Every structure is written in structure tokens, then in C-alpha cells.
Amino acid sequence: METTIGRVLIVLLSVAATITAALTAGYTAFYELGLSPEQIRTRAINAAIIIGLLLAIAHYAKKLWKPK
Secondary structure, rough: OOOOOHHHHHHHHHHHHHHHHHHHHHHHHHHHOOHHHHHHHHHHHHHHHHHHHHHHHHHHHHHHHHOO
């Protein structure tokens, strides 16, 4: 059984991974592809949301797939 501290750590690591992915995508688009901040802002936010949702689904799906 997971403890509360374990659950909090999982959420914090998921948030950190999401932020890291968004910053990496933004840096690559701005400096490597030469796009303006206005062009990449929406895409970076959407990517962060999608990655966060996928991490949350993967985390909470483990609980749903456990036999009762």
C-alpha cells in the first residue's frame, strides 16, 4: 500500500517532468527553429497539458487495473 508521502512525491515528480518537457520544447523551438515566443506559446502549453494528463492517467490507471 502506498503512503501519502509516496503519492505526493509521484505528483511532484510528474509536475517536474511536465515542466521540464515544456521548457525543453520551448527552448528548442525558440533557439533552434527560430520561432517567436508568440508562435510557440500555445504549442508549449498544449504539450505540457498533454504530457501531464498522460502521466496522471498512467498513475491512476494502475489503481483501476488492480484486481479487487
